[in-house]
Amino acid sequence: MTEKTAIKHFPPPPGIQAPPLSFGARVGDLLFISGIPGFDANRELPDGFEAQFANVVTNFKRVLNEAGATMRDLVKVNVLLTRASDVATMNALYAGAFGPAPYPARTTCVVMALPNPKMLIEIEGVASVKG
Secondary structure (H helix, E strand, O other): OOOOOOEEEEOOOOOOOOOOOOOEEEEOOEEEEEEEEOOOOOOOOOOOHHHHHHHHHHHHHHHHHHOOOOHHHEEEEEEEEOOHHHHHHHHHHHHHHHOOOOOOEEEEEEOOOOOOOOOOEEEEEEEEOOO
């Protein structure tokens, strides 16, 4: 009989009203990170793309850190943008935040909308976590 691998869930931080999901879920050596939008510590969504991107990275690092991982452990990232005009800016910011090379595999999509009309970006990912 095969033993089922336990799943460890990483809930939203205290005080954050999130939809019914875990911010991250780890099974074995893989950590799956839910789509993280650009909300700040006060649960506010700034108007600017750069500020939202910075908040996404901060929150992404927090989830990785709680799971014992870093940005260097990311294997695959999916980036969702609501404006094609933000792709070049995102690439420049992404290089600094997710680099240096080699970067994780990545898909970038421009979508019609995200759950909150003010959301300009959301990033989800998969990381390899040891131990």
